Amino acid sequence: MFDVVIADDEPYILNGLEKKLPWNEFDMRIAGKAANGLECLETVRRVKPDLVITDIRMPGLTGLELIERLLGYEDRPIVVFMSGYAEFEYARRAIELGALSYLLKPIGQKELRNTMQRARAEAERRRTRLNDRRAREENSIIEFISSLPPGIDRKVVLDRIGMKGRQERFVLLVADRAPGSDGAALLLPESAECVHLPSGEKTSLFVVCHSERDEAQLTKAAVRLCSERNISIGASLSSSSPVDFPLLLRQARAAYHSRFVTDRNEFTRYSLDQGRVLSELLSDFERLFSLGDEARLRRLAEQLPELCRSVRPAADEILAFVNAVLTSVNRVLFAQGRPERAQVLLGDVDQMVGSFTSMEAVTSFLCEQLDGLFDARRSGAAAGDPPADLVGAVKQHVQNNLDSELNADTIASRFGVEKSVLVTRFRSETDTPLGEFIRGARMDHACFLLQHTRLSIQEVSQMCGYDDYFYFARLFRNSQGMSASEYRRMQSKPHAD
Numbered sequence: 001m002f003d004v005v006i007a008d009d010e011p012y013i014l015n016g017l018e019k020k021l022p023w024n025e026f027d028m029r030i031a032g033k034a035a036n037g038l039e040c041l042e043t044v045r046r047v048k049p050d051l052v053i054t055d056i057r058m059p060g061l062t063g064l065e066l067i068e069r070l071l072g073y074e075d076r077p078i079v080v081f082m083s084g085y086a087e088f089e090y091a092r093r094a095i096e097l098g099a100l101s102y103l104l105k106p107i108g109q110k111e112l113r114n115t116m117q118r119a120r121a122e123a124e125r126r127r128t129r130l131n132d133r134r135a136r137e138e139n140s141i142i143e144f145i146s147s148l149p150p151g152i153d154r155k156v157v158l159d160r161i162g163m164k165g166r167q168e169r170f171v172l173l174v175a176d177r178a179p180g181s182d183g184a185a186l187l188l189p190e191s192a193e194c195v196h197l198p199s200g201e202k203t204s205l206f207v208v209c210h211s212e213r214d215e216a217q218l219t220k221a222a223v224r225l226c227s228e229r230n231i232s233i234g235a236s237l238s239s240s241s242p243v244d245f246p247l248l249l250r251q252a253r254a255a256y257h258s259r260f261v262t263d264r265n266e267f268t269r270y271s272l273d274q275g276r277v278l279s280e281l282l283s284d285f286e287r288l289f290s291l292g293d294e295a296r297l298r299r300l301a302e303q304l305p306e307l308c309r310s311v312r313p314a315a316d317e318i319l320a321f322v323n324a325v326l327t328s329v330n331r332v333l334f335a336q337g338r339p340e341r342a343q344v345l346l347g348d349v350d351q352m353v354g355s356f357t358s359m360e361a362v363t364s365f366l367c368e369q370l371d372g373l374f375d376a377r378r379s380g381a382a383a384g385d386p387p388a389d390l391v392g393a394v395k396q397h398v399q400n401n402l403d404s405e406l407n408a409d410t411i412a413s414r415f416g417v418e419k420s421v422l423v424t425r426f427r428s429e430t431d432t433p434l435g436e437f438i439r440g441a442r443m444d445h446a447c448f449l450l451q452h453t454r455l456s457i458q459e460v461s462q463m464c465g466y467d468d469y470f471y472f473a474r475l476f477r478n479s480q481g482m483s484a485s486e487y488r489r490m491q492s493k494p495h496a497d
Contacts, residue, residue, distance in 0.1 A: 001027055001028070001029055002026075002027055002028045002029075002049075002050040002051060002120065002123045003028075003029060003031035003032075003047055003048070003049040003050050003051070004023065004028050004029065004030050004031060004049055004050070004051045004052075004053065005030075005031060005032040005033070005034065005040065005043050005044055005047055005049040005051070005052045005053075005054075005077070006018065006030060006032075006033055006034075006052075006053045006054070007033070007034040007035070007036075007037070007039070007040035007043075007052070007053070007054040007055060007058065007063075007066075008035070008054070008055040008058070008082065009035055009036055009055060009058045009059055010055075011035070013055075013082075013105070014033055014035065017053065017107075018030050018033070020107075020109065020112060021109075021112060021113065021116060026116045026117065026119075026120045027120060028050075028051070028116070028120065031047045031049055032044075032046070032047045032049065034054075035058075036058050036059045036060040036061070037054075037058045037059065037060040037061025037062060037063070037065060037066050038060035038061055039060070040052070040054055040058070040061070040066055041061060041066055041069055041070075044070065044077065048075070048077075049077050050077055050078060050123045050126070050127070051077055051078045051079075051080065051119050051123060052066075052070075052077045052078070052079050052080070053079075053080045053082065054066060054079065054080075054081060054082065055081075055082050055083065056081045056082065056083040056090055056094070056102075057083065063079075063081050063083075063094075064090070064093055064094065064097065067079050067094075067097045067098070067099065068097065071097070071098075075126075075130060078100050078119055078122055078123060078126070079094075079097075079098070079099045079100060080099065080100050080101045080102075080103065080115060080119060081094045081099050081101070081102045081103065082103045082104075082105055082107065083102065083103075083104060083105065084104070084105040090102070100115070100118060100119055100122060101115045101118065101119075103115060141160065141161055141197055142197055142205060142249075144160055144161075145157075145161065145205075145207075145245045145246065145249055146245075146246055146249050147246060148243060148245060148246055151243075152243060154241065154242055154243065157242040157243065157245065158242055161195050161197075161207060162195055163193060163195050163207060163209060163242075164193060164209075165193070165209050165242065166193065166209070167191060167192065167193065167209045167210050167211045167214075168211060168212065168240055169209070169210050169211065169212055169215070169238045169239070169240060170207065170208070170209055170210075170238060170239050170240070170241070170242055170244070170245070170248065171208050171210065171215075171218070171235055171236055171237070171238045171239075171248070172205065172206065172207055172208070172235070172236045172245065172248040172249055172251070172252040173205070173206040173208060173222065173233055173234065173235050173236075173252055174203055174204070174205055174206075174233070174234045174252040174253050174255070174256040175203065175204050175206065175231060175232070175233040175234075175256070176202065176203060176204075176229075176231035176232055176233075176265070177202055177203055177204050191210070191211055191214060192208055192209065192210040192211075192214055192218065193208070193209040193210075194206055194207070194208050194209075195207040203256070205249070205252075207245075210238075215238065219235070219267070219269070222235065222267045223266075223267045225267075226265055226266050226267045230265050231265055232256055232258070232259045232265045232266060232267075232268070233256065233267045233268070234252050234253065234254070234255030234256025234257065234258065234267075234268050234269075234270070235252060235255055235267070235268070235269045235270065236248035236249070236251035236252040236255065236269075236270050237251055237269075237270055237272070250316065251270035251314075252270065253315075253316075253349055253350070254270060254314040254315045254316035254317075254349055255268040255269060255270040255314060255315075256268070256315075257314075257315035257349050257350075257353050258312065258314070258315065260315055260318075260352075260353050260356075260358070260359070261308045261309060261312055261313070261315070261318070261359060262309060262312065263358070270314060271314070278313050278317050278318070278320075278321045281300070281304075281307065281321070282320075282321055282324055284300060285297065285300055285324075285325065285328075286324075286328065287452075287453075288300065289328050294370070297370055298367055298370060298371075301363055301366045301367050301370065302363060302367070304321075304359060304362065304363050304366075305358075305359035305360050305362075305363055308359050309359075315349045315352070315353065316349050318352070318359075318362070319346055319348070319349050319352050322346060322352065322362060322365075322366065323345045323346055325366055325369070326343050326345055326346075326369065327345065329342075329343070329369050329370065330342040330343065331396070343369060390415060390417065390422070390425060391425060391426055391429045391430060393415065394411055394415065394422070394426060394434075395437070397411065397414060397415075398411075398437065398438055398441050399441060402441060402442055402445050402463070402464055402465050403462065403463050403464065403465050404465060405465070406438050406465060407435070407438070408422060408423055408434055408435070411434070422434070439475065439479075440479075442464040442465055442466070443464075443475065443476060443479040443480070445463075445464050446460055446461075446464045446472075446476060446484070447480070447487065449463060449464070450484060450487055450488045450491065451488070451491040457469070457473075457484045457485065457488075460472075460484065461473075472484075
């Protein structure tokens with residue numbers, strides 16, 4: 001909707017003009033009326049209209065003097081002049097000052113409608129240019145905030161975003177762009193200062209400077225706004241320095257995307273504890289992945305949505321988990337000579353949320369990647385050529401199948417090469433016999449399991465590919481110079497500083 005101010009010192013003309021057109025047909029509304037030039041100038045300053053229709057001869061200020069005063073306005077309105085005098089000098093000066101049109105009284109209906117159509121088209125062009133310019137400025141500020149150089153001066157940062165920064169704490173908020181979700185709607189404490197930056201079609205960024213005693217009130221206002229407007233707001237931790245803005249921005253975005261986990265709109269403050277929620281799950285995944293335990297890996301992935309709803313990790317932690325899984329899968333695919341099946345890692349939280357509609361979709365994606373990987377492993381490479389990096393692929397195959405039968409025959413069959421070729425190439429490129437490499441890998445894995453799990457020694461033996469416990473025990477002693485039990489006891493003792 002475009003706002004219009006009309007001005008004329010003749011009341012019957014002023015009222016008649018207001019009633020002469022169905023203004024809503026032009027997406028316009030009369031936002032103010034004035035009976036003289038000074039009153040019109042004050043109304044324009046207060047209303048900030050898109051269009052001014054004014055008589056050219058009025059007391060106080062003439063229409064020409066009015067438009068001269070408006071020349072200094074950055075977003076000055078479109079001006080249409082009315083006059084009962086067909087004087088060329090008036091019309092020439094009006095055009096020089098940028099008036100859209102010069103209408104002679106009495107104004108006909110058709111002429112007025114044609115002029116308003118032109119005015120609306122010009123108003124739309126101006127609004128588009130203004131929005132584009134503001135978006136460029138706001139995006140430039142957000143880019144500035146997100147990548148501050150180390151050691152930048154506090155005053156430089158505050159001046160760039162237009163903030164005085166008189167209070168001691170800063171917090172960043174990312175919120176849905178919805179009616180009533182602007183800075184004023186937050187009902188900030190009087191002592192707080194807020195800069196509002198639309199950061200895209202869907203979200204806005206608020207930089208808030210506040211005192212420590214205002215923190216509870218700020219949180220309460222944000223919670224209430226989320227409830228009233230059914231929007232999501234994510235808040236960073238607070239900091240005493242604007243130099244921390246890049247970190248605070250990442251925290252606010254991660255907190256905002258908590259809706260991705262909870263499936264509801266609400267206020268969420270970032271927590272450092274959230275950054276550790278999935279670390280244990282990731283450790284379990286990496287251990288199972290190294291063991292090649294397909295069934296338990298799938299069960300672990302399927303538990304992810306419910307676990308996230310229970311502990312509510314930040315979205316950036318979920319992103320890190322997904323990328324860690326993809327990295328593990330990609331490493332094996334490259335070793336198998338199948339780089340075309342590798343997945344590109346997700347760049348940021350926004351990309352993750354844009355790619356997946358829910359945590360269930362994330363789980364489905366991860367399971368698909370794991371299924372594809374294990375299907376490829378089961379199918380072998382008998383039908384195709386061996387990978388270019390045969391030795392690298394063999395090493396990765398050994399690491400992924402330590403609990404399975406591993407020898408020169410099975411590996412040669414797996415990669416579709418002659419046993420003699422495999423053995424010769426492996427020793428030539430590594431200076432280590434294949435059998436010795438397999439035993440070393442199994443002993444390293446046994447040490448890891450003894451140190452980091454509570455599995456029995458017999459279970460460790462089986463997970464390292466040895467069904468004969470006594471044979472495993474003899475190999476372990478020969479390798480480490482002590483029994484498996486002694487090794488576990490030694491590793492469990494606290495180390496002296």
